[in-house]
Amino acid sequence: MGQTAPPLDPYHPTPTFDTKAPELPPLRRPAILIFSKTNSFRHDSIPDAVRAIEKLVRARGWSAYATENAAIFNPAQLAKFDAVVFASATGDMFTPDQRAAFQSYLAGGRGFVALHGAGDGSHPDWYQRILGVGGSYTGHPGGADHFQTSDLIVDRSHPATRHLSPRWRWTEEYYAWEAPPRADAHVLARLDETGMRLEPKHRMGEHHALVWWRCEGKARVFYSALGHKPETWTDPAHLKLVDGAIGWAARKTGKGCD
Numbered sequence: 001m002g003q004t005a006p007p008l009d010p011y012h013p014t015p016t017f018d019t020k021a022p023e024l025p026p027l028r029r030p031a032i033l034i035f036s037k038t039n040s041f042r043h044d045s046i047p048d049a050v051r052a053i054e055k056l057v058r059a060r061g062w063s064a065y066a067t068e069n070a071a072i073f074n075p076a077q078l079a080k081f082d083a084v085v086f087a088s089a090t091g092d093m094f095t096p097d098q099r100a101a102f103q104s105y106l107a108g109g110r111g112f113v114a115l116h117g118a119g120d121g122s123h124p125d126w127y128q129r130i131l132g133v134g135g136s137y138t139g140h141p142g143g144a145d146h147f148q149t150s151d152l153i154v155d156r157s158h159p160a161t162r163h164l165s166p167r168w169r170w171t172e173e174y175y176a177w178e179a180p181p182r183a184d185a186h187v188l189a190r191l192d193e194t195g196m197r198l199e200p201k202h203r204m205g206e207h208h209a210l211v212w213w214r215c216e217g218k219a220r221v222f223y224s225a226l227g228h229k230p231e232t233w234t235d236p237a238h239l240k241l242v243d244g245a246i247g248w249a250a251r252k253t254g255k256g257c258d
Contacts, residue, residue: 015039017095018071030082030250031063037070039091040122048233049087049115056243062250073098075105083111083220083249086118088227099126106130109218109257111249115242116227119175131223132214135179138201146173147229151192152210159254160222160244161188161211164237172210172232174198175225180207185214186256189224211241213248215257220249 016039034053036046043049050066057064065081070093072078078101094102103126106112114131121137141148149171154164174191176198181187189211193203210225222245232238248254 011042012040013038013042015091017093018069019095020069021071021074021077022067022069024065024072024077024080027063027065027080029063030060030252031065031080032057032246032250033072033078033081033084034064034066034087035068035070035072035084035089036066036087037068037089037091037093038117039093041090041117041120043088043117043228045116045228045230045233046088048230049227052233052239053085053087053242053246056239056246060243060247070094070098073101073105075101078102078105078110081110082251083113083246085113085115085246085249087115088117089114090117090120090122092122092124103130106216106219106221111220111246111251112216112222113242113245113249114221114223116225119223119225130216130221132182132185132212132221133177134181134185135177138176138178140173140175141198141202145197147171148174148196150174150194150196152189153192155186155188158186158188158213158244159248160213160224160241162244163240164189167192168237170226171229172226173228174202174208174210176202176204176208180204181209181212182214185209185212187212213245213256218257220251220257222249
C-alpha cells in the first residue's frame with residue numbers, strides 16, 4: 001500500500017516561479033495591478049483584501065487587475081499600470097528578469113503600495129530597500145497576545161491619513177523591526193506601546209512606525225503594516241487609508257517624488 005501524501009500547508013505554500021504571463025483584458029487608465037503571490041506565509045485575509053482593493057479602485061472609475069502570476073512583471077505589461085499594490089504578497093517572488101522589470105518600472109516614476117505581509121521578513125534585501133525598511137523584521141507578538149488593541153499616533157498630512165484622528169484606536173498583530181524605517185521615509189502612523197504586552201525584541205519605543213511613505217527616485221512608495229484580519233478589509237477607516245494610498249501612488253493626489 002502506498003503512503004498517503006501529507007496534507008498541504010495552506011500557510012506555507014511551496015515556492016513557485018512563473019514564466020508565462022497572463023493575458024490582460026482591455027484596461028482603461030488609470031489602471032492598478034493588485035498582486036498577491038505568496039512564496040512564503042499566506043494570510044487568510046488575502047481574498048478579502050483583493051476584493052476590497054478591487055472595489056476601491058473601480059469606485060474611482062479606474063481599472064483593476066488582480067493576479068498571483070509574477071510573470072506579469074515584464075516591461076510591456078507593467079507599462080499598462082499606473083501603480084502596483086502588493087496585498088500581503090510574501091517571499092522571494094521574482095525571477096531576475098521580473099525583478100529587473102519591476103525596478104525599471106519604479107525608476108520610471110510609477111507607484112507602489114505594499115500592505116501588511118508585503119513588509120515582513122520573507123522578502124529579499126533589494127525589495128526591503130525599496131520599501132524603506134530600516135532593519136531586520138523581528139516578528140509580532142504570539143499566543144494570547146497575537147492581537148492587541150492600542151492607539152496609533154497619526155500624521156494627518158497625507159491623503160491616506162487625513163481622515164483619521166490624531167490618535168486612532170486599532171487592533172492588529174503589530175509588526176516590529178530592529179530599527180525604524182530609513183531616514184528618508186515619512187512616518188504617518190506609529191504605535192503607542194504604552195500598556196502593551198510586548199517582548200523586548202518587539203519594542204521600538206517612539207520609533208515603532210507602521211505606516212510610511214518614501215520616494216524611490218521618482219517613484220512613490222507607500223507601506224502599511226495593517227490588515228492581518230479579514231474584517232479589517234471592511235473597516236471604513238482602514239479602507240479609506242488604503243484608497244488614499246492608491247490615489248497618491250498613482251499621482252492623482254498629494255505631493256512628493258517629483
